Amino acid sequence: MDNILSGIKPTGQLTLGNYIGAIKNFVKVQNEGETFLFIADLHALTLPIEPNVLHDNSRDIAAYYLAAGLDPKKANIFLQSDVPAHSELAIILQNYLYMGELSRMTQFKDKSAKMKEEAIGLGLFAYPVLMAADIVLYDSKRIPVGEDQVQHVELARDLVKRFNNRYGDVLVMPKAEIAKVGARIMSLSDPTKKMSKSDPKGDIYLKDDLEVIRKKIMSAVTDMVGKVKYDPVNQPGVSNLMTIMSSLSGKSFDEIEKEFDGKGYGDFKRAVADVVCNELAPFKARYEEVIKSGLVDEVLSRGAKRANEIAEKTLKRVQKAVGLYSK
Ligand code: ATP
Ligand code: LTN
Numbered sequence: 001m002d003n004i005l006s007g008i009k010p011t012g013q014l015t016l017g018n019y020i021g022a023i024k025n026f027v028k029v030q031n032e033g034e035t036f037l038f039i040a041d042l043h044a045l046t047l048p049i050e051p052n053v054l055h056d057n058s059r060d061i062a063a064y065y066l067a068a069g070l071d072p073k074k075a076n077i078f079l080q081s082d083v084p085a086h087s088e089l090a091i092i093l094q095n096y097l098y099m100g101e102l103s104r105m106t107q108f109k110d111k112s113a114k115m116k117e118e119a120i121g122l123g124l125f126a127y128p129v130l131m132a133a134d135i136v137l138y139d140s141k142r143i144p145v146g147e148d149q150v151q152h153v154e155l156a157r158d159l160v161k162r163f164n165n166r167y168g169d170v171l172v173m174p175k176a177e178i179a180k181v182g183a184r185i186m187s188l189s190d191p192t193k194k195m196s197k198s199d200p201k202g203d204i205y206l207k208d209d210l211e212v213i214r215k216k217i218m219s220a221v222t223d224m225v226g227k228v229k230y231d232p233v234n235q236p237g238v239s240n241l242m243t244i245m246s247s248l249s250g251k252s253f254d255e256i257e258k259e260f261d262g263k264g265y266g267d268f269k270r271a272v273a274d275v276v277c278n279e280l281a282p283f284k285a286r287y288e289e290v291i292k293s294g295l296v297d298e299v300l301s302r303g304a305k306r307a308n309e310i311a312e313k314t315l316k317r318v319q320k321a322v323g324l325y326s327k
Contacts, residue, residue: 001032001033001034002032002033002140002141002142003033003034003035003036003139003140003141003142003172004030004032004035004036004140004141004142004143004144005035005036005038005134005135005138005140005142005143006022006036006037006143006144006145007037007039007040007043007080007134008022008023008039008040008061009039009041009043010039010040010041010054010058011044011047011049011057011197012057012197013057013197013205013206013207014060014061014205014206014207015185015195015196015197015203015204015205016195016203016204016205016206016244016276017146017184017195017197017203018146018197018206019206020179020182020185020247021147021179021183021184021185022144022145022146023064023065023068024068024182024247025179026065026068026075026144027068027070029142029144030070030071030074030075031074032142033142034076034138035074035075036075036076036078036138036140036310037065037070037075037077038077038078038303038307039058039061039062039079040080040131040134041054041058041079041080041081042080042081042086042087042130043127043130043131044057044058046111046121046123046124046127047111047121047124058079059296059297062077062079062299062300063290063291064206064287065077066290066295066299067283067287067290068283068286072299072302072303076302076303076306077300077303078300078303078304078307079300079304082300082304082307083137083304083308083311085133085137085308085311085312085314085315086130086133086137086311087130087133088315089133089136089137089311089314089315089318090126090129090130090132092318092319092322092324093132093133093136093159093163093318094126094129096159096166097128097129097132097155101155101158102125102126102128102129103125105127105151105152105155107127107148107152108124108125108127108128111124112124112125127152128155128156131152131156132155132156132159132160135153135156135174136156136159136160136171137310137311137315138307138311139310139314140172140174141173141174142174142175142177143175143176144176144177144178144179145176145177146179146183146184147178147183147184148194150176150178153174153175154176156174157173157174157175159171160172160173160174161173167321167322168321170317170318170321171318181243181246181247182244182246182247185240185243185244186236186237186240187201187202187203188202188203188204188216188217188219188220188237188240189201189202189220190221191220191221191236191237191239191240192236202216202221204216204217206287210277210280210281210284213273213276213280214273217241217269217272217273217276218266218269218270218273220237220240220241220269221237222235222237222238222241222265223236223237223238225238226264226265228256228257228260228263228265228268229257230242230253230256230257238265238268241268241269241272242257244272244275245271245272245275248275248279249275259271
């Protein structure tokens with residue numbers, strides 16, 4: 001069974017996009033191999049964040065992992081910063097990724113677009129180096145992510161190829177896995193933009209009350225076509241709502257189109273809201289239970305213990321390969 005790894009950065013409140021594009025898939029794969037799910041708190045430092053917000057968000061994501069059904073007996077849940085090998089390996093691997101390729105990363109371009117060059121942190125630029133270290137440390141072949149992260153995983157693949165060509169079979173080749181439906185949930189207020197936790201417009205937060213979620217869906221931007229049809233180019237808003245519905249209900253786009261043939265957007269949105277609320281109601285209740293149980297810190301420390309075991313071995317292997325060892 002292949003190892004599986006993914007992470008979420010604790011930059012803000014988790015969205016429905018994070019849930020559908022990432023967390024739901026983590027729950028599916030945890031039975032299919034040793035799973036490493038971490039909270040990318042070092043990555044969260046690549047843009048300004050208040051210390052208490054970073055601290056609290058990190059624990060909160062762990063609680064959401066548990067509420068979603070991740071079982072700490074099967075999945076190792078931990079903080080990236082609790083495993084020093086992430087940082088140590090990144091320092092080595094940064095020498096095998098190049099400025100040109102890092103500057104072509106879409107996430108870097110998006111996040112730095114409005115910043116003055118003098119104010120762009122080196123960490124933001126080098127983000128994919130640390131991410132490559134995260135990935136290779138656990139010998140993981142499978143990396144479940146949303147669509148926006150595929151480019152970073154591809155870069156990690158390039159790095160593994162480059163590194164292994166130079167030093168032999170040291171690193172395991174990873175591969176991104178994206179959900180068939182829901183790998184890119186769009187903003188409800190601007191369906192041409194990704195729903196993103198650092199851009200509060202048009203987001204559904206997992207923390208939102210169900211009534212608020214319902215209202216947000218009812219006021220989602222649609223179009224003048226008036227037909228429930230999957231056509232992301234001409235009907236991005238409706239197509240996004242169909243994607244949300246399909247990924248949570250298992251219904252195909254065809255089935256949804258037939259079900260709402262001749263019906264208005266009001267009926268359709270009410271049905272989408274029902275599907276979302278039915279999914280999130282028990283999830284939110286479990287989240288409250290997890291918080292009350294006070295188990296999060298214990299889960300994180302157990303996860304870090306196992307993660308350190310594996311990560312240290314890989315780090316040693318890499319250090320040896322490049323010549324950093326004593327006889
Ligand atoms: P930020 O706004 O801080 O960049 P984000 O909301 O984009 O964050 P990440 O922490 O970058 O979230 O992502 C965690 C996981 O959720 C990643 O696998 C990412 O691909 C996935 N993801 C994020 N947003 C979406 C979305 N709108 N649709 C599907 N998957 C998503
Ligand atoms: N870059 C990812 C978070 C992340 C990650 C990883 C995902 C950091 N390291 C390794 C998969 C594998 C993001 O922004 N969601």
